[in-house]
Amino acid sequence: MGAVTDTSRTRLIATDLDGTLLRDDKSVSDRTVAALAAAEIAGIEVFFVTGRPARWMDVVSDHVHGHGLAICANGAAVVDLHRGRQIIDVRPLDRDDALTVVSALRAEAPGVSFAVERTGGIHFEPAYPALHRDPVVSTAPVEKLLAPGFVGGVGGSGWDGGGGWDGGGEYGGQPVLKLLAHHPELEPDAFLDLGRKVAGSHAQFTRSSPSALLEISGSGVSKASTLARSCEKRGIRPEEVVAFGDMPNDLEMLCWAGTSYAMANAHPDVLAATTHRAASNEDDGVAEVIERLLVGG
Structure with missing residues (x-):
């Protein structure tokens, strides 16, 4: 040992x-x-x-x-x-950096879905798999989840699909701790290498899950x-x-x-x-x- x-x-x-x-x-x-x-x-x-x-x-x-x-x-x-x-x-992870990462991964890894971990809870895109044991706070496209004025529905959807909001708490002011990116087909380490290659200058990429799930933090974090x-x-x-x-x-x-x-x-x-x-x-x-x-x- x-x-x-x-x-x-x-x-x-x-x-x-x-x-x-x-x-x-x-x-x-x-x-x-x-x-x-x-x-x-x-x-x-x-x-x-x-x-x-x-x-x-x-x-x-x-x-x-x-x-x-x-x-x-x-x-x-x-x-x-x-x-x-x-x-x-x-x-925290800077919002502009997070959006740059989202754009880069969508371009290079079609089928990727995202979740946003804020200090007050986690928020999913509709396609993001239920990998976590706690309930999702809100569901919306990741651009909405990252918006400064984001308002989420507690325990449900904060976005009505047409650009409106269904009420709930204010989450946009909470710092973003992590952006999570999941891919249903890529090999986990290959997905990590890809993320670092296409957006590593904007954020810190790592992984701890057996699935193709990237954990993305602020640069240097x-x-x-x-x-x-x-x-x-x-x-x-x-x-x-x-x-x-x-x-x-x-x-x-x-x-x-x-x-x-x-x-x-x-x-x-x-x-x-x-x-x-x-x-x-x-x-x-x-x-x-x-x-x-x-x-x-």
Whole structure:
């Protein structure tokens, strides 16, 4: 599994959730809960660093103990789990950049559909598949979803198909955390490569889903860049951070941290980019490494 950093030099553990800390059924094992608590007792901070939105952080809300910070939406939002999953910092995607990405992907990947993740919820195009567990806030063409004055229908369509609106809450003023692009036929990594090629100068592209689903953030926004900002505020250096991940959206973070572990179940690119290995998420790989870290070996 590789060497473990000396606990005297480790000040922070940064861990992804899905496919990493969480088991496949989205549960947190008792062993993992105990390991996270032991790390905190030893004076090591724990950050959850995930592509999930704040509202999906209930999976770890009962296990935060002293650690209350989560970096969500691939770095676009910092969330205080001790204050009801309140978003305390946002790094938004610019509307003009989002529209440029939409235009480029539509031209190069016919059949693509979009969703817009704002701080207050997610909004879908009619053709976008129901990939998420929470209900869509509004349904409309993505140009409408990105409009500054966008008004959405709560739990239904905010656009009547003829240019009008059916009421609901004001969403246009909420920052855009992510633009999501889904393609029904393309291979996931090929779709990611395409997105970066045609619009990578306007936004940050990554993926974490097994399907052809791109997660698009503002330029320079990633798990790594937001983690680095958070660590700098605390006087924590990269070499004092141990990070865990499994998918392409973890790559920058794993390369930034002084010590990084790819899960045994990780994407091939993640395995190739990291030196150390942890057991799979089903085998409590994060907990196992923390346990060895705390005993100095």
